[in-house]
Amino acid sequence: MAVIPVALAGRSYEVRIGSGLLADVASQCAPLLRKAKVPIVTDANVAAKWRDPVEAALRAAGKEPRWLIHQPGESAKSWDGLARTVEWLLAEEVERGDHVIALGGGVIGDLTGFAAAILKRGCGFIQLPTTLLAQVDSSVGGKTAINTPAGKNLVGAFHQPALVLADLDALDTLPMREMGAGFAEVIKYGILGDADFFAWCAANGAKIMAGDKAAQDYAVTRSVEAKARIVAEDERETTGTRALLNLGHTFGHALEAQTGFSDRLLHGEAVALGMVLAARYSTRVGLMSADDAARVASAIAAAGLPSEVSALGLNCAGKVLADHMLHDKKMDAGTLPFVLLRGIGDAFVAKDVALSDIATFLDDELAPQ
Template sequence: MTAPLKHSDSVTVDVALGERTYDIVIGRDVLQSLGARVAALRPGARTAIVTDRNVAKHWLDKAAASLAQAGIAASQVVVEEGEGSKTYAGLEKVSEALIAAKIERNDLVVALGGGVVGDLAGFAAAILRRGVDFVQVPTSLLAQVDSSVGGKTGINSPQGKNLLGAFHQPVLVVADTAVLDTLSPRQFRAGYAEVAKYGVLGDEAFFSWLEANHADIFSGGAAREHAIATSCRAKAAIVARDERETGERALLNLGHTFGHALEAATGFSDRLFHGEGVAVGMVLAAEFSAQLGMIPETAATRVERHLAEVGLPTRLQEIAGFAQEGLADADALMALMAQDKKVKRGRLTFILLEAVGRAVIANDVEPALVREFLKAKLSRKT
């Protein structure tokens, strides 16, 4: 691995998509450059900042001030915090507010927030006047390393996660690592699950580096910027090769088939954050891979041990309200997984492991095997 970045450094990662190539700017205090960067991209454009109430308390004024200093007019749309805003009603609220603000096709929507805000604002931008450009300003670790990059936008259906949406790439991502200082420990841990995912699915050396350096990442040391930049490079490379997930990009869903079902079973509530669901899902994917003889048990144990060491849940029984209907029922979880976007003609697709650092797409997985696997995991004691 290369040496970690210094705090004083910022780094730019390109997402290479031809004429739609855009930069991910990563570093401490880069939010103050937002206005200048937007002005350079879209001279004369107006903006609308979409954010949630919690982020607004910390960062809305700073973002608006940066835009104002660059002479950019900015209206504001504030939604409630959490997955409850990533709904039909939330989309209607944001869309109508953008129309009322007279955001035109040559203007910009600025998504200032975590994954929920980015997905919601990005989807609203994708459908507003048949497509308005937008800028991602991710304020959570999860959003900085995952949801702000790659152009997936959307909302949830009561029947499943992210079932309504569009591919709509941002024109810029500004990832200020200083904003992560305001996250709760639980929120930061949830985001870290997506960082670890990049090592597990495609970079064993990075996973080893995380095992040795996670304490510095959590404490806010220079390793934090290095982990974010490495994660963004990994995702950018995959997105550049497979923008619309017709093949390799599906690997980024490691842990998500199980995880999204668990999120739906818990009502997309704070009982289970997205990254927590991914952590449990990654362990389940590793254990299922071991059961199928694809990896040794020691490899699955290694994944579980690292996630548990940083404080993430790794077992179904650790999810709040585990005994409630939908979590302790293998058939109910199977029904939720049947709504997964990777299902093809009713057959399940999983991302499984051939090694720590090498994931594969497993098409047409036998449902009976998954059901029996889940029953066994549900029956084990805490």
């Protein structure tokens, strides 16, 4: 088992990574579970696969698991989903010193973390991430949120978990397309700050997807190390360091908006395409070699992820996508910061990118190849 500390003054915690952690959940969480009753929030897909082993492990330790099961999908991350969660936690008499367990992907982690942040002005919570995306990204760093009709993740709080257990066995039941979406976030750490890790990802993507535990362990561990380092340096995204994690997200968000935040393009798939676009735009403005941009695109395509925006059949002009960016929550006093690349492993935040130039670039990318 790898143990990665997330070092934050007064709020430090561990991310433990390995196989068998869900089966061992009672002893892993023992010091945090002070009462018999253990509140667990999950979704129906995760419950179908993982409720029984988690229930059995807790009962064997004399605990009494209590379950709140949401419908799968983004719709749970809503005012309704939040109200349902908070009301349920109140009915379960959860106190500030208690810890709520979030068992699931980024949706359940973000929702439960936000409910924990506001319940009685803040109770504890534990992340048991069950998607690759949640293990390498959303469960670490304390960003919690819900969506509103005005946009995604617009209402939320920074609230760090007390512990994260990333059980690699959970990935065995994850649909392949969700694995791919998570792999996009893994390779992102290489593209933004670690050329060696990028090369490793490019060579080992297929093994990760095929369920090779050693490859998954290495990928999750290296990714969490990178995220923990960035979060420790810039917990609240104020110095610019944490903003590097948005690589591919501004382009990706526009693509998600244009496809209606639907299954047509999963968040991780949009980020994958967004990273290809960020790389190609960096080449276009003379920052990065065309060869490096091509390596980014081919590593992403090799993992079965979309790498050509023209293949999406969006049938819109570049300006339509650029206009979506105007509603990006990263918009700051009229400018939108873009994460661009000087090379693989060398990302930076550019604050002087003109959206009209992005629109022209996207016109070229959208044209049939």
